[in-house]
Amino acid sequence: MRALIFLALIFSIYLAEPRIAVFCFHSIPEKVGDDPYALNQQRFLEFLDFLDKEKVVLIAPGESCKPFMKCAQLSFDDGYENHLDFVIPELVSRGKGAFFFWTGEFLTEHEGKIQKVWNQDLMTLGAHGWSDESLMGEDRETLKDMFDKSDLLIEKVSGEVALHFAYPRGERDDTLIEVVRKNYQYEYLVNASYSFPWRFWRERDRLLVFGNHKEEIWREYLSGIALWESPWSWIAIVLFGFLIALFRIREHARNS
Numbered sequence: 314m315r316a317l318i319f320l321a322l323i324f325s326i327y328l329a330e331p332r333i334a335v336f337c338f339h340s341i342p343e344k345v346g347d348d349p350y351a352l353n354q355q356r357f358l359e360f361l362d363f364l365d366k367e368k369v370v371l372i373a374p375g376e377s378c379k380p381f382m383k384c385a386q387l388s389f390d391d392g393y394e395n396h397l398d399f400v401i402p403e404l405v406s407r408g409k410g411a412f413f414f415w416t417g418e419f420l421t422e423h424e425g426k427i428q429k430v431w432n433q434d435l436m437t438l439g440a441h442g443w444s445d446e447s448l449m450g451e452d453r454e455t456l457k458d459m460f461d462k463s464d465l466l467i468e469k470v471s472g473e474v475a476l477h478f479a480y481p482r483g484e485r486d487d488t489l490i491e492v493v494r495k496n497y498q499y500e501y502l503v504n505a506s507y508s509f510p511w512r513f514w515r516e517r518d519r520l521l522v523f524g525n526h527k528e529e530i531w532r533e534y535l536s537g538i539a540l541w542e543s544p545w546s547w548i549a550i551v552l553f554g555f556l557i558a559l560f561r562i563r564e565h566a567r568n569s
């Protein structure tokens with residue numbers, strides 16, 4: 314019985330562990346052309362205001378989320394000039410952090426410019442392969458060489474070792490997973506499935522943010538991160554309470 318209560322307690326603590334919502338962006342141009350992944354700058358600012366309105370704390374990579382706090386992180390994939398000209402200055406002026414999963418190609422082409430705007434306290438540079446093409450079907454050696462090459466650049470540009478990796482196009486196979494796990498500590502997907510409860514801590518799902526998203530989609534995604542908003546947490550808490558009551562009743566019966 315005591316063991317069961319202990320298990321229920323551990324389970325509740327597990328659920329109470331704050332999860333961090335990670336949003337995934339691509340290009341943030343002034344005006345969106347025909348890029349379905351792009352979000353215009355006005356809409357991006359509205360998104361930041363939405364997070365403030367929802368009392369979501371935007372934490373910098375590496376910063377941890379406190380219990381009962383709604384936490385989110387922003388991530389920007391592939392690499393676009395507007396990340397350098399617009400996104401980084403905007404975030405820095407608000408004191409907010411973000412991940413950048415730029416390709417080796419983008420890093421090579423924009424090295425100097427990146428170093429000018431880079432803010433090491435707020436930003437983390439993650440790996441994303443060399444050219445944003447799917448890495449499925451590649452052999453170990455090719456992947457290893459590619460990662461080594463991009464990791465060198467990441468270290469040179471940001472001054473930090475790459476620990477985070479976002480799968481290009483969110484696609485992966487067994488070989489890729491194996492090499493990624495040897496090279497990096499955390500993996501980022503674009504599934505946005507906060508699936509309960511056996512989520513690997515090293516894997517982080519992200520919500521791909523589209524320009525035409527209604528706020529409800531963002532809100533729904535955020536609802537998966539907080540203890541009090543998950544029905545599973547309530548079930549676990551009720552179960553925990555029930556076990557304690559049962560234990561007390563049994564003990565009482567034994568004593569009388």
Ligand SMILES: [Zn+2]
Binds near residue numbers: 445
């Ligand atoms: Zn990509």
